[in-house]
Amino acid sequence: MNMKDITRIHTFVVPAFGESPYLEACIASLQSQKLVSRLILVTSTPNAYISEIAEKYHIALYINEGEAGISGDWNFGISQVHTPLFTIAHQDDVYLPEYSSRILEEYRRVKKPIIFFTDYWELRNDEVVKKDKLLNVKRLMLKPLEPRRAWNSKWWRRRVLSFGDPICCPSVTYVTDRLPAGTFRSNLKANLDWQAWESLSKLEGAFVYIKEPLMEHRVHSGSTTNKILESNARGKEDLYMLEKFWPKPVARFIDRLYSTNEKSAKA
Incomplete structure (x- = not known):
């Protein structure tokens, strides 16, 4: 597959906000892919x-x-987006050169995919972190989705999501025509991605888990996630999501365990 082919199949969408010092590094990583996709910037804060x-x-x-x-x-x-696949590339993050080619490889092989997502590393103070408590917990949570036979199982993916959100949002590539309008809702700030996975998990088709780390998610004090954690707004949203899967007493118990692990996401 040549470069012209992939630009008709896959788009990187980069939502740019403010003046992120990491935006240029993100774009450079997208333009350094082994297969270079279509790339667009969108913003509600033009400058x-x-x-x-x-x-x-x-x-x-x-x-x-x-x-x-x-x-x-x-x-x-x-x-x-006018391509069958797209990835919302977060402006602070970095994508390894094989990201788009591995997504395209699985897209050719899998019938009725809904989303593709990969393992990831963290970037903390410009150092790559390949293992820590949070990464280990998320990888353990995703173990049931490692076998290909589990990708089409609604039961397994809903069980995984019922204990928290182990899917790294910027690692996700979406199948455009499988997403309903307004997939991401404004009622949540921190967990709008988890809410989207919960909704999409009910559809027929595959949640394709690529176990390889194919991107680096930057964790820093200025990130939106970190600000939400510091404001304690995430706790209510976590409980709201857990109650989609469990009776309220069970959801509260799981929430206490989940919030302990999430604290390690702070920079």
């Missing part, structure tokens, strides 16, 4: 910095003049 980055790397920039915020930017970005 000279983002415009200069778009011009420097010859990337189409789309301005979201509708609903702002994470869900608004993501849904707007999806509306600009």
